[in-house]
Amino acid sequence: MSEAVDGRRGALPPGVSHSGDLDERLRERSYLAGEGLATAIFLALKLQRPLFLEGEAGVGKTEVAKVLSRMLNTSLIRLQCYEGIDVNQAVYEWDYARQLLHIRTAEALGATEDRTHFEDELYTRRFLVSRPLLSAIEHKGENPPVLLIDEVDRADDEFEAFLLEILSEFAITIPEFGTIRAERPPVAILTSNRTREVHDALKRRCLYYFIDHPGLEREIEIVRLRVPDAEEALTQQVVRAVQRLRNMDLYKPPGVAETLDWTEALVALGAKELDEDMIEATLGSVLKYHEDQQRALLQSLQFLAGS
Amino acid sequence: MTEEPPILRMAVVFGRLLRRTGLAAGPDRVVEFVRALEELDVSNRDDVYWAGRVTLCSRQEHYEMYDRAFKVYWEGKEGLKFLGPPRTRYSVTMHDDSVQPPKKSVEKGEQGEEAVTLRYSPVDVLRKKDFAEYTPEEFAELYRLMADIGLSGALRRSRRLESASRGRHDPRRSFQGAMRTGGEPMRHRYRKARYQPRRVVLLCDVSGSMASYSRTLLRFMHAGVASGDPTEAFVLGTRLTRVTRELANRNPDRALRGASGAVEDWSGGTRLGDTLKEFVDRWGQRGMARGAVVVILSDGWDRGDVEVLAEQMRRIKRLAYRVIWVNPLKAAPNYQPLARGMAAALPSVDVFLSGHNYESLEELARAISGAAGQDR
Numbered sequence: 001m002s003e004a005v006d007g008r009r010g011a012l013p014p015g016v017s018h019s020g021d022l023d024e025r026l027r028e029r030s031y032l033a034g035e036g037l038a039t040a041i042f043l044a045l046k047l048q049r050p051l052f053l054e055g056e057a058g059v060g061k062t063e064v065a066k067v068l069s070r071m072l073n074t075s076l077i078r079l080q081c082y083e084g085i086d087v088n089q090a091v092y093e094w095d096y097a098r099q100l101l102h103i104r105t106a107e108a109l110g111a112t113e114d115r116t117h118f119e120d121e122l123y124t125r126r127f128l129v130s131r132p133l134l135s136a137i138e139h140k141g142e143n144p145p146v147l148l149i150d151e152v153d154r155a156d157d158e159f160e161a162f163l164l165e166i167l168s169e170f171a172i173t174i175p176e177f178g179t180i181r182a183e184r185p186p187v188a189i190l191t192s193n194r195t196r197e198v199h200d201a202l203k204r205r206c207l208y209y210f211i212d213h214p215g216l217e218r219e220i221e222i223v224r225l226r227v228p229d230a231e232e233a234l235t236q237q238v239v240r241a242v243q244r245l246r247n248m249d250l251y252k253p254p255g256v257a258e259t260l261d262w263t264e265a266l267v268a269l270g271a272k273e274l275d276e277d278m279i280e281a282t283l284g285s286v287l288k289y290h291e292d293q294q295r296a297l298l299q300s301l302q303f304l305a306g307s
Numbered sequence: 308m309t310e311e312p313p314i315l316r317m318a319v320v321f322g323r324l325l326r327r328t329g330l331a332a333g334p335d336r337v338v339e340f341v342r343a344l345e346e347l348d349v350s351n352r353d354d355v356y357w358a359g360r361v362t363l364c365s366r367q368e369h370y371e372m373y374d375r376a377f378k379v380y381w382e383g384k385e386g387l388k389f390l391g392p393p394r395t396r397y398s399v400t401m402h403d404d405s406v407q408p409p410k411k412s413v414e415k416g417e418q419g420e421e422a423v424t425l426r427y428s429p430v431d432v433l434r435k436k437d438f439a440e441y442t443p444e445e446f447a448e449l450y451r452l453m454a455d456i457g458l459s460g461a462l463r464r465s466r467r468l469e470s471a472s473r474g475r476h477d478p479r480r481s482f483q484g485a486m487r488t489g490g491e492p493m494r495h496r497y498r499k500a501r502y503q504p505r506r507v508v509l510l511c512d513v514s515g516s517m518a519s520y521s522r523t524l525l526r527f528m529h530a531g532v533a534s535g536d537p538t539e540a541f542v543l544g545t546r547l548t549r550v551t552r553e554l555a556n557r558n559p560d561r562a563l564r565g566a567s568g569a570v571e572d573w574s575g576g577t578r579l580g581d582t583l584k585e586f587v588d589r590w591g592q593r594g595m596a597r598g599a600v601v602v603i604l605s606d607g608w609d610r611g612d613v614e615v616l617a618e619q620m621r622r623i624k625r626l627a628y629r630v631i632w633v634n635p636l637k638a639a640p641n642y643q644p645l646a647r648g649m650a651a652a653l654p655s656v657d658v659f660l661s662g663h664n665y666e667s668l669e670e671l672a673r674a675i676s677g678a679a680g681q682d683r
Contacts (some may be wrong), residue, residue, distance in 0.1 A: 006673065018347070019354070039347070039357035046346045049339075084466030088479065096482030103486075123484065152624040154592075156467065195594025210367040251592060251622075281331065 010046040011144050011187050013072055018042070030225045031060070032218055040209040041068070049186035050167045053204055055211035058255020061191040065148035068187060074143040077186070079132040081155035087162060091172060092134045095127045102127070123176040127291040136186040137172050155195045160202050170206050213253040214256060216243055222256060227263045237274035238263050241287065241304045248299065250292040258307045279304055314344050325363060332363040355381060388677060390553050434665045437520035437638065450559065452665060457530035458538065460505035460600045461628065461677030474499030489537050493629060505600050505628055506537040507675055510586065512605030513544050513570060514577035520635045520663065522563075524604045527668055529554045529562050536580045539595060542570045543605065545578055547585040577608055579648050580615030587622050596626040600675050602635045604662060609651025616648050620655035631674050633662035 016022050019204045022037035022045075031276060035043065044051035053061040069076035079090055089197065099122050106118060130138060136147040149163070166172060170185040192198055214222060223230065230238075239259060246253040254262075265285045271278050282299070287293045296304065322337040332340075342361040347354035355378060364373050434452075470480065480496035497632065507526045513521040528540045531546060531556040542548045553565035583603075587596065601623055609616050624630050636642060636663040645652045653659065658674045661667045 019357075035353060036357050036360065039354070040361045043343050043358065045347060047342055082466070082490065084468070086467065093479070094483075096479060100482055100485060158467070193593060200365065204333070207361045208365045209361055210370065272500055
């Protein structure tokens, strides 16, 4: 274990010694974290703790993991949670078919005299299929991988229970095989949309951050960074319109992801400015509920265009 | 600051302060906070602020309490007086002109009669007696009875599989078995989807017009939440309050006290449509109401715009597996859904029940578990 190196800087990239540096690095990779989130990520890397991110859909939770893997120059291992996900889909599975084949081959070659030795051989690493969590623990490379456990609220209690061991020890125990421990703990990011309250025991092992919708200035900056082709006037108008939409008491207020989609749609249509016709043609990329679209149309598009 | 106390002590005292504001940050979190501080600049206010927010909070609702406590402790701007239980919620402005139905008058003559029957079989009488006419002693008896009502949602097929004697072939376990028989798969194994109770979401109206029933119904909600099956509980007043955590306490008295503490607007007016909208926006649409059994316990008196209520009910209907409305007024022999809110809501309701006495609560429990049909 490279304790000497890790001990001091955790999983932080070289040259980053406080959260401001990290904010800067993320910005270079087109992610505007802001002070709070930057500190949260900084601490997660430094203390090697999982980071639990909550927030509305489309505020950039998953994006954090993606940008981190780019910044740390390492692979992103993603586990999408769903109801009924179990150890065999998330952690590991024995390759029974190969094991059977192995037995048959051994029989055919008549090599079955040393039975205990032969049986032990069946439960060795080469018959073990890794799923995302085991891959993250076993990852070999210069930098630890980024492990994204996405929408953990969609999994059920049973699954949370074995996340506990993995996230606190960064180790996986396989009964027939033994315990596999991570050389360097992966950078774990958990996201939740709060469809369900995740168990406190799991949250306690993580640092917690709630990502809110960005303010006007920051959102304009985000669009500038992410959709550089958009005219400045258009960017400003789109963000203002989205911010108005968020105050309009909609069923699903648009997130940053929608702002970006919308801007891209408008750029694709060659829009230089936001006008009523353009809004009407592209409203589907910001508002995903029929009722919301109705409401926006009623509010007069002129209001949205902000002229 | 001339002499800075050691970080650990500051952090511990701050943790204690947080606990008093209602933000339960355990010692492990405080240690985590200290570790975070060691990595940051303790003399920088923002560093300390963010370190604490990331380590000591574990839900968005904590942020407000945290901010206040932080102000007090690290900036010394406010006095310590505010440190009662947290009370601020998403507030809707409240007016006093709440529409209330006329109070039910309890007929005196009945009193003697009941005392006689009580001697025979008190339980039988209690089962049918309207909650509004209960005496305190009878409530005590009722609460004992309530412990017997099992509240469990209708079953749904889970995506989690379990082994079974027939169903889908399970290669994993078949091969595993084959290992024991020298690689010969002698017995095939199967598995099939498990059935699980659906989530039950209980929404109880505590406005003035429901006063005779709301405490009993809250008790009923406690029985549901404490049962351990997935259950969520909300209180509808002038605003929406989630009381699942409070009601999860096994001790009913403590649970009810906790829930009452969290609700500030007992017996106020109702804005049923608005509070239901808040429920669907904040919780329901994200997944809580999806495929769930949603139970609304209310008399349907709404001061707000009825169209809002009708629309929210349609949204709930689209999300939920079954919508049950419990209205104590329905017990009256010639009840008509005259309250405008009730009339607006009914088209989106699958099962309409009364919930005014013990027997009807049993019926409600049956409807929740799916035994009672779609009777409206």
